[in-house]
Amino acid sequence: MNKATAVTLTVVLGLVAISVPIAIAIHLAWKQAFNQEMELASSIAQDILRRNHASLDQVRAVFHELAAAQASDPCSDENRRLMAKLDLGSEHVQAIGYIKDNVLRCSSFGRHKTVVSAPAYETSYGAEIRLALEFPLLPGKKFLVVTDKATGYTAAVHPNLPIDVFAEDPDISVGLFSVPSGRLILGRGNFQQQWMGHLGDAEQAQFSDTQSLVAIQRSSRYAFAAFASVPTAKVYQGLVQAALVLVPIGVAAGVALGFAVRYLAMQQLALPAMLKVALRRHEFFLNYQPIVDLQTGKWVGAEALIRWRRPNGELVRPDLFIAVAEEAGLIQRVTQRVMTILGSEAGELFERYPDFHIAVNLSAADLESQATIEGLRCLARETAARHGNLLIEATERGLMRAEVVKEILGEIRSMGVQTAIDDFGTGYSSLSYLESFEFDYLKIDKSFVDTLGKDAATSQVVPHIIEMAKSLKLEMIAEGVETEAQAQFLRERGVQFAQGWLFAKPMSFEQLIAGLSASGASQECALQNGGMRGDAPEVARA
Structure with missing residues (x-):
């Protein structure tokens, strides 16, 4: 041989x-x-x-x-x-x-x-x-x-x-x-x-x-x-x-290296990877949309809305990156970022305006995690929040795992954080959700408010929702109010609060403080946030 x-x-x-x-x-x-x-x-x-x-x-x-x-x-x-x-x-x-x-x-x-x-x-x-x-x-x-x-x-x-x-x-x-x-x-x-x-x-x-x-x-x-x-x-x-x-180790190393380079290259081009980088680089910021008392016009609170501006100045739509964050398992990190920014910006807010509140949106994953409890505790400490200063908003879809969510919501409410069911009526809506969970507020979705005063089949939904909320002793917040006619309709039927472009568009924390300071925390509905009527509305983190 x-x-x-x-x-x-x-x-x-x-x-x-x-x-x-x-x-x-x-x-x-x-x-x-x-x-x-x-x-x-x-x-x-x-x-x-x-x-x-x-x-x-x-x-x-x-x-x-x-x-x-x-x-x-x-x-x-x-x-x-x-x-x-x-x-x-x-x-x-x-x-x-x-x-x-x-x-x-x-x-x-x-x-x-x-x-x-x-x-x-x-x-x-x-x-x-x-x-x-x-x-x-x-x-x-x-x-x-x-x-x-x-x-x-x-x-x-x-x-x-x-x-x-x-x-x-x-x-x-x-x-x-x-x-x-x-x-x-x-x-x-x-x-x-x-x-x-x-x-x-x-x-x-x-x-x-x-x-x-x-x-x-x-x-x-x-x-x-x-x-x-x-x-x-x-x-x-x-x-x-x-x-x-x-x-073999040698072949495995070569193949693994090739796949790793390809994987990393693909990940860098994918939105989930961009999200991870954005979280590390602190590319996210908050806007705040005021919530007004429909009877007095005072600003009684604001909803914190997460926004993403890339290094090149491009703004990524919230409805796009929030959905990707949920699919990629990153939504809890996004929520934590919201709490971190809010804690750093609103450190003295509640001391100056003790009757004001800030609302934070929670995803289904947040509502099923004990980490959310600790995050809210830290936020309450950083902002010196008292009962009612913080409010969390949960959509119907986030309530599907009822037993787990009920326990988390119970702990949240025991901390003095109020709760609201958001976008009510747009998912698999039912009275059973409202009877199964304890809420303080019911938010009427913009899609229903838009139909008020129009000859639309769903225009009769809002009165039904209002009567249902009254029977359950829930306060109401109407979203997306854009005309005085809508505001008057809601006001006459006992809806307490509203938010929308009729009152103010989402703004920075500095603008929010300026608006509160100018009015002594009693901002009238007639005060508009400069140029709001001509711009396209921003999408809230849902």
Whole structure:
């Protein structure tokens, strides 16, 4: 055996010796990654099934109460008031009405004569299903509409709520299909009808094809099944990560270095990476939008709004970077930055104006973290805040994990920090949120205030919200007030506070202090913040 042959054989044997354990490890890594992704798909399908059980259970409970009322006229004033009460008390039901002969006769909003489409199909338990129907008085939104065939009572369910899981990952497909008809009821992403054949008579099925790992879960109470589909590409991602660990040190170092350079280059171009850099470089600042007393015009508080100015002077829109921060897991760092800036700027504010308050927005992640409690304690110490000087705002979407959030909100309120539910009515709104959590304020969203005085279907929403807040003894803050007519409408109906461009645009802390100083903390509504009417409104951190 010559030297060249020996070298060749040695290299081959060496490659085989390296390749065999790597191949075994890759096989095991593949199996582990496959099982993990399949378990993920299965857990998502079970969650969708649970959500849909909750939705239909509430629908059937609504039908039961309406039938039990035994109204001789389903559209009588008394029966429509019952519809409105049941609507507000249901987390999943968005609207309730009465349909006869494919005509919507009435709802909690009033009487109608609106022709609707024929049912897509009927269930075995006597319900008529209409898919993606635009419910009158809620224009631009499609609903899953369920009608009790025996009574004609009808409930509209928001189509996103039952499948609002892993919405941040567009590659994961989810949905619900009718078992008898094989028809898709609700869905997001890819759905292949042949998947249903794998379920047969079983309660669940798990399988894979060339593109997807699929889990199906049959309902034990209703004639539908939930599905979730995860791309097989995610299995390959897990496999690659495992394989890189097992290659020889030299090759691994070279590959890892190449991937690291590529990863870092991509990260530097990505907004999450820019956010991280911006947090380190303190590129964020705060603007403050005053909140006024509608009766006196005094500035009683302000909402702290996070803003981002890049080194080149470019302003990044809050609605863009806040969403990215939430997706990238950076939102708590952004909130902490808000508290840090506020603590440094407002050190003597409450000493000079003890009846003034500053509102801070909290995300869903903030409302589920004990770190938020400590952050607010530090902020209270730095600003010498007393009871009512600090206020936190939470959106409906941030309240989904009720038990965790309730504990955090309880601790926040025990510190003397007041709480407000923000953008009420724009998410999966329901009276149950207000009954489950203790709030001091309810903020009426700008989208509803905009409809006041206009011939819009949603113009009647604000009076309903006002009456509901009064019944729960909540003070109200109307957002986005831009005309005196809107302010007068709100004032006459007992709304206590408002913010918007009619009164002042977001401003720096120095401008806020100047405005308070000029008026002795009793700024009149007529005082405008120079040139506000011609500029485009800034977007608040929601």
